[in-house]
Amino acid sequence: MTDHQPFFYPNRMGRIILLSMEEVMGRNGVHALLKLASLPSLLDNYPTDNTERAFPFSTVSTMTDMLEQVYGPHGGRGLAMRIGRACFNNGIRQYGTQMGITEMAFRLLPLPAKVNAGAKAFAELFNAYTDQKVRVEEEGNTLLWHIERCPLCWERHTHEPVCHLAVGLLQEALYWLSGGKVFTVEEKTCIAAGDETCTIVIDQSPIF
Numbered sequence: 542m543t544d545h546q547p548f549f550y551p552n553r554m555g556r557i558i559l560l561s562m563e564e565v566m567g568r569n570g571v572h573a574l575l576k577l578a579s580l581p582s583l584l585d586n587y588p589t590d591n592t593e594r595a596f597p598f599s600t601v602s603t604m605t606d607m608l609e610q611v612y613g614p615h616g617g618r619g620l621a622m623r624i625g626r627a628c629f630n631n632g633i634r635q636y637g638t639q640m641g642i643t644e645m646a647f648r649l650l651p652l653p654a655k656v657n658a659g660a661k662a663f664a665e666l667f668n669a670y671t672d673q674k675v676r677v678e679e680e681g682n683t684l685l686w687h688i689e690r691c692p693l694c695w696e697r698h699t700h701e702p703v704c705h706l707a708v709g710l711l712q713e714a715l716y717w718l719s720g721g722k723v724f725t726v727e728e729k730t731c732i733a734a735g736d737e738t739c740t741i742v743i744d745q746s747p748i749f
């Protein structure tokens with residue numbers, strides 16, 4: 542069924558997304574969304590917790606698209622950001638050790654170095670274990686998180702950036718890394734809107 546799809550997340554990440562959606566929207570909410578998104582094969586049948594790359598990018602983007610269609614652009618955006626935060630908290634348990642960011646040496650780094658090293662380790666996780674491509678660039682006091690191949694807006698066409706789940710994910714990652722500080726995180730460009738990359742700009746100094 543998915544053999545014509547070129548790019549995938551590992552099953553584990555698909556599972557994390559669905560479980561995180563349940564946390565935010567409830568089980569019935571996810572059910573309704575999957576039905577509307579014509580993804581009935583996922584109903585009560587989430588992917589297995591393994592590393593096989595079998596969760597298509599198109600499934601990820603269909604679900605985020607449907608969030609906006611059902612809840613409106615504003616409501617869908619808020620939900621996607623909350624789902625992104627939940628994804629980080631669920632994912633860190635499974636991927637934190639792999640990234641080395643739960644180690645004491647990392648935790649003792651000063652904040653700017655920690656944000657920098659954390660972003661790079663996080664990008665490397667996507668590059669190594671998924672078909673998503675991420676490049677991190679420093680520009681003045683900001684970090685640019687360039688998603689060069691993005692599952693969230695895969696094959697979508699929009700007028701403005703729509704990868705809100707990634708914004709929530711990065712916000713929560715920064716909150717966790719910094720021990721509870723809040724950073725400005727904003728998606729400035731989006732492949733779905735015709736840009737070359739989905740670029741999320743992170744202000745390296747926390748707001749509070």
Ligand SMILES: [Zn+2]
Pocket residue numbers: 688691692693694695703704731732733739
């Ligand atoms: Zn995108």
